[in-house]
Amino acid sequence: MLSIGIVKETGSGERRVAITPDLVPRLRAAGLTVLVEAGAGAAARFPDGAYAQAGAEIVDDVRTRADVLACVGRPPADRLRAGQLVVGLLHADPAYVADLTARGVIAADLDRVPRTISAAQPMDARTSQENVAGYRAAILAACTYERFFPLLVTAAGTARPAQVLVLGAGVAGLSAIGTARRLGAVVTGYDIRPQARAEIASLGANVLDLTAHGGDGEGGYARALTEDEQRAERDELGRHVARHDVLITTALVPGRRPPLLVDEAAVKEMRPGSVIVDLAGGNVEATRPGETYVTENGVTVIDATGLPATMPAAASTAYAHNVCAFLTHVLRDGALALDPGDEIQRAVIVTGIVPRIVTGGAA
Structure with a gap:
């Protein structure tokens, strides 16, 4: 029988857990023995x-016993063993993939779940965590702003x-x-993708229209703009940013650094007491990695890249359902069935995807 280990996260500030207690019976019903590292949740x-x-079963170290490891952040490759399947938000860059491949580890990166495949939507961990992040960003902005949000x-x-301006109308931006x-604010939204403007309007927000070129990309994401x-785009946005009390930025382009949308000059034009929440961690030139600080002109700038971990109960509950949905998809009669012909597996599994059945005791 296959065993699954629930890892206790060790990343700085990480408070989420990959599986919540309510889903343990579901995993057991799927034929898995569930091992939980002490203190994981x-x-x-x-x-x-x-x-x-x-x-x-509560254990001290799941890595040495489990056939499948469920985690949030990516675990160190040197703590994994050959034949083990690791499932998480791995942010699998080429160096990490090469390390896992050399060690014979099978890796499923839930960052790569294809949003355009309807059957994959229950596994879409990026969407579930971005939804939490967007909600939390607005709450954080309201708490930091020293005036009222509503009339x-x-x-x-x-x-x-x-007056709140949200840049980027993906999942996090719409949330x-x-x-x-x-919360009662007057909200304006902006996105480079034409189809996103209707989604902004559907939430009752104003739509900021610029003369910038359309930015439709693959898989529902924005494409990278030219220099x-x-x-x-920055020049036009700068003229609008100063009119708002709160700026929340969420724009991402897959596989690239977050686009720079707001330069230092625009921040200097904002009123004292204004708040910037940079959810992407790079949309605003004034953002300092991992810091919250106040500029000389009285604007609070927050690097908010780790927001889901600050709401761990809700974020973990959503993420655990994503993990379970993926595992259910790759399990057959209590065994792990890897199929390179499956388009979801092909997108998500970044190492070791060859036709195989794993029944337990992988080594």
């Missing part, structure tokens, strides 16, 4: 006792609603737009 408020009550009319006077709207197109 503690940071997300899932105690060892909840896993044990659900039928899991308030009181005996002490009237407080105008916050941020919807949340900021529910000239980026410069023109």
